[in-house]
Amino acid sequence: MKSLLVCDECDLLLREPSVKSGDMVICPRCGDVLHRYQPEGLKRCLAFSMTAAILFIISNAFPIVGLSSKGLVSSTSLLGMVNMLSHDDMPLVALLVLLTTFLMPALVIGAFIYLLLPVSLGFRPPKMAFIFRVMHLSQPWAMVEVFMLGLLVTISKLHAMATVVPEIALWSFVLLMISLTAAAANFDSRTFWDQAELLE
Numbered sequence: 008m009k010s011l012l013v014c015d016e017c018d019l020l021l022r023e024p025s026v027k028s029g030d031m032v033i034c035p036r037c038g039d040v041l042h043r044y045q046p047e048g049l050k051r052c053l054a055f056s057m058t059a060a061i062l063f064i065i066s067n068a069f070p071i072v073g074l075s076s077k078g079l080v081s082s083t084s085l086l087g088m089v090n091m092l093s094h095d096d097m098p099l100v101a102l103l104v105l106l107t108t109f110l111m112p113a114l115v116i117g118a119f120i121y122l123l124l125p126v127s128l129g130f131r132p133p134k135m136a137f138i139f140r141v142m143h144l145s146q147p148w149a150m151v152e153v154f155m156l157g158l159l160v161t162i163s164k165l166h167a168m169a170t171v172v173p174e175i176a177l178w179s180f181v182l183l184m185i186s187l188t189a190a191a192a193n194f195d196s197r198t199f200w201d202q203a204e205l206l207e
């Protein structure tokens with residue numbers, strides 16, 4: 008089934024031509040790239056999402072920073088950091104960190120795998136359109152970078168009383184940030200629906 012395409016630049020309406028991998032659909036009037044068909048991108052997106060899922064678990068299971076003060080050593084995880092911020096007159100920063108570095112990334116990673124794994128195995132998962140919408144809405148909010156803000160605030164508050172040492176989750180957060188960005192960059196929704204449409 009051929010669908011219609013609209014050029015974002017000049018609003019030209021055209022029937023979608025049949026494309027094969029690597030093909031680009033270009034607007035005949037203004038030359039804008041309307042769509043790039045990249046089924047390989049979906050495979051890369053799935054691979055990056057699975058990497059992100061593992062990194063997400065590591066990032067939250069292990070401490071981000073260790074604190075040592077007067078011979079006393081303790082460490083804190085992301086959720087510990089959120090807890091600390093919320094009890095420290097910074098409920099907004101705490102909420103922001105919780106949303107953008109925990110809840111939303113979890114939703115995006117989960118949705119990517121939920122949509123792409125079955126499609127790559129050759130079947131359509133149930134509630135596909137709903138999950139797609141969830142992914143689409145949560146994506147702009149999944150900003151692991153904001154975590155850095157929470158971290159800096161926490162560190163600057165603690166720095167006066169303790170020595171702050173980076174721990175394993177800090178590095179895995181950095182890698183998580185990269186894999187999430189790579190997953191999103193490789194996901195093309197039109198290619199996804201084109202592929203899903205071929206399945207039962």
Ligand SMILES: [Zn+2]
Nearest residue numbers: 014017034037
């Ligand atoms: Zn155009």
